[in-house]
Amino acid sequence: MTEYRLLGRTGVRVSPLALGTMMFGARGNTDHTDSVRVIHRALDAGINLVDTADVYSAGESETIVGKALAGGRRDGVVLATKCHGSLGPGPNERGNSRRWIVQEVENSLRRLGTDWIDLYQVHRPEPETDFDETLGALTDLVRQGKIRYIGTSTFEPSAVVEGQWTAERRGRERVVAEQPPYSLLARGIERELLPVARRYGLGVLTWSPLAGGWLSGRYRDGAGQPPSSRSERQAARFDITAPENAAKLEAAEALAGLAEEAGLTLVQLALAFVLEHPAVTSAIIGPRTFEQLESQLGADRIRLTEDVLDRIDKIVPPGTNLSARDAGYAPPALADPALRRRPRH
Numbered sequence: 001m002t003e004y005r006l007l008g009r010t011g012v013r014v015s016p017l018a019l020g021t022m023m024f025g026a027r028g029n030t031d032h033t034d035s036v037r038v039i040h041r042a043l044d045a046g047i048n049l050v051d052t053a054d055v056y057s058a059g060e061s062e063t064i065v066g067k068a069l070a071g072g073r074r075d076g077v078v079l080a081t082k083c084h085g086s087l088g089p090g091p092n093e094r095g096n097s098r099r100w101i102v103q104e105v106e107n108s109l110r111r112l113g114t115d116w117i118d119l120y121q122v123h124r125p126e127p128e129t130d131f132d133e134t135l136g137a138l139t140d141l142v143r144q145g146k147i148r149y150i151g152t153s154t155f156e157p158s159a160v161v162e163g164q165w166t167a168e169r170r171g172r173e174r175v176v177a178e179q180p181p182y183s184l185l186a187r188g189i190e191r192e193l194l195p196v197a198r199r200y201g202l203g204v205l206t207w208s209p210l211a212g213g214w215l216s217g218r219y220r221d222g223a224g225q226p227p228s229s230r231s232e233r234q235a236a237r238f239d240i241t242a243p244e245n246a247a248k249l250e251a252a253e254a255l256a257g258l259a260e261e262a263g264l265t266l267v268q269l270a271l272a273f274v275l276e277h278p279a280v281t282s283a284i285i286g287p288r289t290f291e292q293l294e295s296q297l298g299a300d301r302i303r304l305t306e307d308v309l310d311r312i313d314k315i316v317p318p319g320t321n322l323s324a325r326d327a328g329y330a331p332p333a334l335a336d337p338a339l340r341r342r343p344r345h
Contacts, residue, residue, distance in 0.1 A: 002046030002300070005281050007078070008176045008203035010149060012118070014078050016275050016300035018049035018205055020286035024064045025057025028288045032064050038290050039068035045297050049078045051179075051205065051284050052112075053123060054104055055085035059111050066113035074114055080205070081108050082153060084123035096126040098137035105146055121151035121179060125159050127332055135163065135172040142173045153179035153207070154328040157192040164200050175202065182206035182280070184255055184270050184316055185214055185248050186326035191319035194279040203281040206274055210285075211326065212238070214252050215270040244323040251322060254315045262308050271299035273312060 004013035019042040022028070024035040039050070050069075052061045062081060069077055083104040086094035094100060108117065120141070122134060141147045152163065152175050160178055167174035178197055180189045186208070197204050210216050240249055252266070259269035274283040283300075287293040304312075321327055333339050 004048070006203070007119075007149075007281055009201040010176050010203070012078060012149075014049040014203075014282055015047045016282055017047055017271070017296065018051050018080075018282040018284045019043075019047050020207065020284040021050065021052040021061045021065055022056045022286050023288035025060030027057050032067060034290070035064045036068040038287060038293050039065065040073075041290060041293060042297075043068075043073060043077065048076060049080065049205070049282055051080040053082035053085070053121075054087060054108055054111075055082075055123070058087060059107070062108055062111035066111055070113055078118045079112065079114065080119035080121060080151065081112065081117055082121040082123040083108070084126065096122055096129045096131075096134045098133055101134065101137040102141070105141055109146065116145060117147045119149045119151045119177060120147040121153050121177070122155075123153050124329055125152075125155050125331075131159070131162055132166050132170050132172070135166055135170070135175075139173040149173075149176045151175060151177040151179060151203075151205075154181065156329070156331065157196045160193070160196055160200070160202070177203035177205060177281070179205045179207055179284070181208045181326060181328040182274055182277075182283075183209050183211040183215060183326075184273050184312065185211040185251055186321045186323070187316060187319055188321040188327055190277070194277060198279045204279050205282050205284055206280055207284045207328075208286075208326075209274040209283040210267065210270050211248070211252075214248050215255070215266055217256065217266045244325075247322045251316050255312070258308065258311055258315070262304070264302065265295065267295050268299045268302055269304070269308075271296060272302040272304050273309075275300055276304055276309065 002015050005016055007014050019039065029035045050065060052065050054062060056062070083101055084094065084096055092099055105120065109115065120138065138147065138150045142150065150173055152160065155178060163175045166172060180193055182189055194204065239245055255269060256266045259266045262269065271283055271285070274280055285296045287296065316322065
């Protein structure tokens with residue numbers, strides 16, 4: 001039986017495993033009927049949190065989710081989606097501005113076939129846009145009944161705190177949940193983000209608990225580079241000859257051995273580890289197929305022993321990302337050299 005967890009201080013209860021739908025549509029499973037079948041299986045298994053985004057296959061994922069929730073399933077689901085990414089050639093068809101958020105909420109509602117979105121998340125930070133501008137638009141949408149709660153995804157701890165203070169000082173609806181990357185190979189958020197989330201009472205919905213496939217069991221030492229659609233789109237992140245990826249491969253091999261000793265699959269170990277942290281509400285799984293979903297269901301009922309957790313800490317130390325790319329966001333101060341150098345005269 002699923003033991004539902006509180007989403008921060010909202011009073012809403014969600015399943016420890018959430019269904020992510022990034023792999024439904026053109027970038028993954030293109031068969032809508034099969035994708036709907038996977039979603040229905042997840043719901044029947046007790047998952048009640050479904051997470052999507054407007055940019056997943058350019059809105060196709062939202063359309064598939066809408067099909068799956070038609071016919072009376074919508075009311076039992078906590079439905080989450082996101083905006084921020086580019087959806088067209090125009091300069092304003094993206095971002096965190098009031099103009100785009102108000103427009104894109106309507107588009108998401110239409111694709112999802114619903115009158116309201118439970119959790120509407122800002123998919124990435126946008127430092128050039130005043131966060132009060134973003135929160136102001138989202139607050140209006142809450143008061144209009146089009147969204148119920150506000151969330152963020154892959155925000156740095158300082159931005160999370162800024163959001164809380166902005167809401168308090170300007171009378172805005174506050175952010176109630178953050179969605180960061182977290183896995184056995186990407187533990188960076190343990191250092192500050194997760195403690196900040198606990199301090200402010202935020203729900204935490206973690207993405208990529210299988211580290212983009214590195215913890216699926218397909219990446220093993222000596223097995224070579226396994227083909228995948230993700231490795232084709234993000235070659236640098238999956239090139240096993242790169243030093244940081246070689247370190248991930250070595251760690252994955254050690255973790256696979258530990259999982260075997262514990263009588264678990266590597267997938268089960270990875271998901272159980274993420275759910276062990278007291279700040280984490282749910283781990284978002286992103287299956288493409290029915291078989292992948294089945295391999296992940298039930299991991300929320302596994303509790304790892306202290307010995308296993310201690311051995312994990314020795315393989316990948318707490319607070320460590322083996323690859324900087326797995327942080328999911330590079331602040332402009334790091335990505336743009338001009339911001340670190342005085343002007344030349």
